[in-house]
Amino acid sequence: MALSGIGGRLYRGETSVDFIGQRRRFYAFSLLLIIISAAALGIQGLKLGIEFKGGAAFTVTSPNATIDGADQALQNAGITSEAIVQKIGTDKVRVQTGALSNVQSDTLKANLAKAYNVQSGNIDTLAIGPSWGKEITKKALYGLIGFIIVVMLYLAMAMEPKMAIAAIIAVVHDVFITVGIYALVGFDVTPATVIGFLTILGYSLYDTVVVFDKVRENTRSITSTAKQTYSQAANLAVNQTLVRSFNTSLIALLPVASILFVGAGLLGAGTLKDLSLALFIGLATGTYSSIFVATPILATLREREPAMVALRKRVAVRNGGTPEKFASEVIPGVVTSTHSKEDRVRGPRNQPKRKHTKKH
Amino acid sequence: MSANISKATQKQSRPARTIAILALVLIGFSIFAGLASATKVKLGLDLRGGTSVTLTPRGTAGGKVTSAAIDQAVSIIRQRVNSLGVAESEVSAQGSGTNRQIVISVPGDTGDRIVNLVGQTAELRFRQVLASGAGNAKSTSTGAAKSAASFPAGVTAALDSQFAALDCTNAKNRQGGNVDVPTSALVTCSRDGGTKYILAPAEVLGSQVSKAAAVLDQQGGSGWMVSLTFNGDGTKAFGAMTTRITGLAAPANQAAIVLDGLVVSSPRIIEAINSGSAQITGNFTQTDATDLSNVLKYGALPLAFDRGEVQQVSPTLGSDQLRAGLLAGGIGLGLVLLYSLLYYRGLGLVSVGSLAVAGGITYLSFLLLGKYIGFTLTLAGIAGAIVSIGITADSFIVYFERLRDEVREGRSLKTAVETGWQRARHTVLVADFVSLIASILLYFFAVGGVRGFAFTLGLTTFVDLFVVFFFTKPLVTLLARTSFYSRGGNLSGFSAKSLGVVTGKDVA
Numbered sequence: 001m002a003l004s005g006i007g008g009r010l011y012r013g014e015t016s017v018d019f020i021g022q023r024r025r026f027y028a029f030s031l032l033l034i035i036i037s038a039a040a041l042g043i044q045g046l047k048l049g050i051e052f053k054g055g056a057a058f059t060v061t062s063p064n065a066t067i068d069g070a071d072q073a074l075q076n077a078g079i080t081s082e083a084i085v086q087k088i089g090t091d092k093v094r095v096q097t098g099a100l101s102n103v104q105s106d107t108l109k110a111n112l113a114k115a116y117n118v119q120s121g122n123i124d125t126l127a128i129g130p131s132w133g134k135e136i137t138k139k140a141l142y143g144l145i146g147f148i149i150v151v152m153l154y155l156a157m158a159m160e161p162k163m164a165i166a167a168i169i170a171v172v173h174d175v176f177i178t179v180g181i182y183a184l185v186g187f188d189v190t191p192a193t194v195i196g197f198l199t200i201l202g203y204s205l206y207d208t209v210v211v212f213d214k215v216r217e218n219t220r221s222i223t224s225t226a227k228q229t230y231s232q233a234a235n236l237a238v239n240q241t242l243v244r245s246f247n248t249s250l251i252a253l254l255p256v257a258s259i260l261f262v263g264a265g266l267l268g269a270g271t272l273k274d275l276s277l278a279l280f281i282g283l284a285t286g287t288y289s290s291i292f293v294a295t296p297i298l299a300t301l302r303e304r305e306p307a308m309v310a311l312r313k314r315v316a317v318r319n320g321g322t323p324e325k326f327a328s329e330v331i332p333g334v335v336t337s338t339h340s341k342e343d344r345v346r347g348p349r350n351q352p353k354r355k356h357t358k359k360h
Numbered sequence: 361m362s363a364n365i366s367k368a369t370q371k372q373s374r375p376a377r378t379i380a381i382l383a384l385v386l387i388g389f390s391i392f393a394g395l396a397s398a399t400k401v402k403l404g405l406d407l408r409g410g411t412s413v414t415l416t417p418r419g420t421a422g423g424k425v426t427s428a429a430i431d432q433a434v435s436i437i438r439q440r441v442n443s444l445g446v447a448e449s450e451v452s453a454q455g456s457g458t459n460r461q462i463v464i465s466v467p468g469d470t471g472d473r474i475v476n477l478v479g480q481t482a483e484l485r486f487r488q489v490l491a492s493g494a495g496n497a498k499s500t501s502t503g504a505a506k507s508a509a510s511f512p513a514g515v516t517a518a519l520d521s522q523f524a525a526l527d528c529t530n531a532k533n534r535q536g537g538n539v540d541v542p543t544s545a546l547v548t549c550s551r552d553g554g555t556k557y558i559l560a561p562a563e564v565l566g567s568q569v570s571k572a573a574a575v576l577d578q579q580g581g582s583g584w585m586v587s588l589t590f591n592g593d594g595t596k597a598f599g600a601m602t603t604r605i606t607g608l609a610a611p612a613n614q615a616a617i618v619l620d621g622l623v624v625s626s627p628r629i630i631e632a633i634n635s636g637s638a639q640i641t642g643n644f645t646q647t648d649a650t651d652l653s654n655v656l657k658y659g660a661l662p663l664a665f666d667r668g669e670v671q672q673v674s675p676t677l678g679s680d681q682l683r684a685g686l687l688a689g690g691i692g693l694g695l696v697l698l699y700s701l702l703y704y705r706g707l708g709l710v711s712v713g714s715l716a717v718a719g720g721i722t723y724l725s726f727l728l729l730g731k732y733i734g735f736t737l738t739l740a741g742i743a744g745a746i747v748s749i750g751i752t753a754d755s756f757i758v759y760f761e762r763l764r765d766e767v768r769e770g771r772s773l774k775t776a777v778e779t780g781w782q783r784a785r786h787t788v789l790v791a792d793f794v795s796l797i798a799s800i801l802l803y804f805f806a807v808g809g810v811r812g813f814a815f816t817l818g819l820t821t822f823v824d825l826f827v828v829f830f831f832t833k834p835l836v837t838l839l840a841r842t843s844f845y846s847r848g849g850n851l852s853g854f855s856a857k858s859l860g861v862v863t864g865k866d867v868a
Contacts, residue, residue, distance in 0.1 A: 007761075011768050051669075061676060101532070102479075102667065106472065120472060125672035131416065132668035135461075143805030150797050158790050195740065195802065195813050199747060202798030206751065206791040210758060213787040244761040251699060251757060252750030255692030259746055262688035271406075271739045272684060275813075279747065 007243040013236055020235040023296035030173060030293055037180020044183050049190035049274075052137055054099035054130035055082070058109060060123050062116040065093040073111035079104060099130045140194045147201055148172075155205075159212055162301045167208045170294035174204045174285045181281050192271045196278025203252060203279075204286030207245060208294045214241045215295060223307060226314040231299045238295050249287040256280050375834030382717075382830045389724050398731035401723070402448075404738030404812065407682040409675030410467035411474050415665035417460070425458045429662040434462055436658050437478050441466060443654040444474065450734070451478075461668055468675075473651065475672075481620050481664055482655040484566030485542055486598065486638075487559040488605050489614040489626050490514045495528030495553045512612065519545055519558050528553040534622060550623045551642070557623055559616050563601040568594030572656040574649035577641070584649035585641040586656065595636030603632035619652075685742035692746050693719075696753050704760055706845060707836075711756050714832045718752050721823045735815070744816035751795060752824040756832055758791075759784040763836070777840045781833055788828055795821045 009015040019026070050057060060070070070085045070093050082098035093116070100108065105127055113120040148168060155164035175197060182189060214237040222233050256279045263272025302308055393399070405412050417425045417433070430453055438451040441464060449466040466474045490512055511520060527533060528549035542562040549556050571589035590598055605613050606629045616626040617640050625642045644652065673681075697715065701708035722745065729735035762784040766776035799818030803811055839845045 007764070008768055011765055059677070061674070103532070103534070105670075109472070121672070122674045122676070123672070124674050124677045125670060127667065127670040129416070129666050129668045131666065132414070135416070135668070139805045143801050146805065147798060147801045150801065151794055154793065154797060155790075158793070192740065198798060198802055199813075199817065202795045203751070205794045206754065209791045209794065210787055213783075213790065217783065240765070241761075244757060247703065247757045247761070248754040251696055251753045252747075254695040254699065255689075255746045255749045258692035258695060259688040259743060262684050262691065266680070266684045266687070270681070272681075272688065272743055275740070275743050 010239045016239050019238045020231045020296050020299045026292040033177050037177050040180050040183040046183050046189045047186050049188045051128050051191050052133040054128050054133050056100050056127040057096045058123050059094045060116045061092050062118050065091050069115040070095045073115045076111050077108040163212045166294050166298035170289040171201050171204050173289050177285045178282045190274045192274035193278045196275045200282030207290040211241050211290050223311050229312045229315050230302050230308045234299045253283050375837040378834040393727045398727040401726045402730035402736045404736040405465050406673050406739045407678050409673050409678035411672045412465040413670050414668040415462045416668040417663045418666050430460050433661045439658040481661045483660040485562035485618045486564035487562050487616045489611045489616050491558040492611045495556050514560050522547045523558050526556050528556045564597045566660050572653040574653045584644040584646050585639050586649050586653045588638045590636045599634040602629045681739050689746045707760050714827050717831050718823050718827045738812035741812035741816040744813040748820035755788045755828050758787050773840045773846045777837050792821050792825050
């Protein structure tokens with residue numbers, strides 16, 4: 001297999017993509033996406049499903065499913081605003097309306113049953129009260145905020161505090177871009193979509209954790225050996241886990257794609273489609289961010305530490321160049337921004353990391 | 361050398377033993393599930409058809425939303441739902457304190473009946489009729505009388521103008537609800553909108569009813585009706601009311617039976633009734649009469665409720681969704697297995713085996729949790745399980761790639777299995793723990809479908825951890841001892857070529 005052969009070369013550093021060195025490009029690209037997302041969100045906003053804004057949807061299954069019948073039923077019930085009638089497949093008609101009173105809802109349903117000659121119990125109904133959506137939105141927001149706080153604390157404990165920061169920045173990046181895509185394309189946002197978003201958070205972090213674990217391993221003893229700078233060690237880690245990231249993402253994407261395919265193809269609108277679409281988009285951005293955003297941010301954060309600046313000098317000297325020269329050749333941007341700050345910050349938190357971390 | 365071998369064999373017995381214990385435990389649980397007759401996964405309403413209603417409490421003039429009131433409402437609604445006799449109906453409160461919703465789910469196609477049954481406050485009052493007229497807005501008030509002086513007893517000018525303005529032909533005015541304050545007069549419509557009334561303050565309340573039953577009126581020919589039996593207080597109050605009004609001129613000799621602010625019927629009282637019983641008539645079908653009697657029997661809800669969410673799924677759609685969910689799962693699983701086998705060759709077989717074990721454990725958990733904590737599998741739950749196929753397979757990949765890295769560094773496969781595992785274990789633990797946090801938070805911050813998803817996701821993450829530790833790792837240890845894997849053949853997943861190792865000698 002060609003790909004696994006590449007895996008070996010990536011592992012030994014023979015083939016290497018300079019993710020960290022090129023980070024400004026990736027930051028710029030992400031920033032562009034975020035600006036587009038913000039613009040889409042600001043201008044178009046999200047298209048909320050009836051679950052959030054209140055409303056009702058009725059689906060009638062009948063061999064003579066026509067749009068006219070539903071239009072007539074709506075008219076007879078005196079419901080004109082916000083009504084959408086869709087035909088799904090060959091034998092289904094879906095009527096969606098704004099929030100209805102109990103009486104209106106019952107009348108419309110009875111009319112539909114009469115129009116299509118079906119039993120009222122066989123009409124699939126979803127009716128959402130206007131205040132219900134606010135409740136759901138509030139809960140989803142609480143969930144999101146709670147998740148970010150808890151995960152950040154956990155990652156800070158299980159890995160390194162700066163890794164937690166970088167991982168959360170990557171997650172926020174993913175959510176933002178996914179929401180932006182929803183606003184841009186105008187996909188319906190339903191509770192299933194929100195579940196999808198929240199699952200992505202977990203998944204995007206899974207991916208990031210895999211990469212960071214390797215970064216941590218590679219950088220454990222860099223200050224004592226002085227062979228590599230933090231950025232170089234981190235870059236090697238990203239390259240070494242590249243095949244793994246690709247495989248884990250692809251494998252996670254396969255089931256999601258099958259839900260999307262079956263959900264959209266067989267059932268039309270509904271839980272499965274909404275959920276898998278959000279997951280699909282989110283997984284893609286999640287994979288991107290753990291490679292191109294999370295690790296570069298981590299490197300940026302860590303390279304500011306005095307110990308890492310000192311390490312950079314030692315590595316440069318070892319390689320036979322002056323620190324400044326080496327730095328400007330290999331890692332542009334980093335040194336120029338941190339070199340001057342070198343002597344300014346030297347609190348206990350910025351002391352070199354423990355060399356001998358507990359071995360797992 | 362011989363000491364080495366014996367030491368190695370000692371160590372060797374452990375992975376095999378782990379797998380054997382796992383197999384025994386699984387078989388044990390399967391037998392247990394069989395004996396406990398937990399043989400079917402309980403399906404949610406969206407997969408088998410049914411109605412679910414979420415009610416949000418709303419404070420009224422009659423009562424504030426308190427935790428106790430919600431508890432009481434839940435128990436009353438539960439009795440009403442049980443009166444339908446549909447198996448596996450559920451009534452529960454979700455959330456905390458006064459911020460709770462009541463979730464009712466009833467399988468099958470009871471449809472609108474259940475929606476009306478559970479949401480109805482069912483506040484019953486008996487009030488004397490002061491005036492009545494045709495339901496339309498044009499019909500003015502108190503008969504022909506126009507001057508304030510000639511209003512019937514108890515009717516004020518304010519009530520009269522309210523009465524004149526009321527248009528009962530408009531459905532909006534017939535929603536009933538919280539307009540009914542027992543101690544004051546009431547202007548309202550009949551249920552069908554044909555008549556409007558001015559009613560005196562209530563004299564007998566629903567809480568004074570001790571029994572209610574649906575009966576067929578054999579002689580009178582008024583069809584199905586609800587017969588009521590009052591308790592001691594009720595008997596006295598109703599006796600006093602009927603004694604007082606029986607001699608009055610129409611319409612003051614009528615007793616209106618008011619349910620949730622609307623008049624169900626307003627019979628003329630011909631003689632004083634001291635027997636402590638009464639009938640409600642009103643063109644009821646048998647179902648209507650039965651439901652009404654049940655609602656009255658179990659008492660009024662202490663609160664008014666808004667329908668937050670009503671979802672009715674027909675059995676046809678339910679089975680469609682189930683099929684689609686299973687199909688998506690099948691395709692997803694197939695693709696994952698195919699990719700594992702193509703990419704990891706021999707190691708892919710480990711994935712296949714591990715996923716099969718994970719699938720088995722998940723299915724068993726569904727069975728047992730369904731039996732013992734009432735877990736039901738919903739469409740969102742199926743989606744959670746499918747998504748977890750990928751996440752579970754990911755933890756194998758993390759391990760496999762670590763293993764291959766170790767082999768690339770020149771370790772023998774036997775050593776690599778252990779060193780690789782130590783490093784992969786940390787990654788898998790941290791990553792799965794994050795998944796677990798996500799699902800726990802999702803579970804507690806969400807209602808309805810989202811909960812099902814979160815639960816399955818959390819459950820399968822546990823299963824993943826379990827399988828990786830007690831099946832995948834021991835299995836790889838065992839396989840590393842076979843010559844097929846340790847020689848690094850083309851199909852083993854450890855060939856020099858697929859690892860990108862330059863010289864073959866590294867692979868021992």
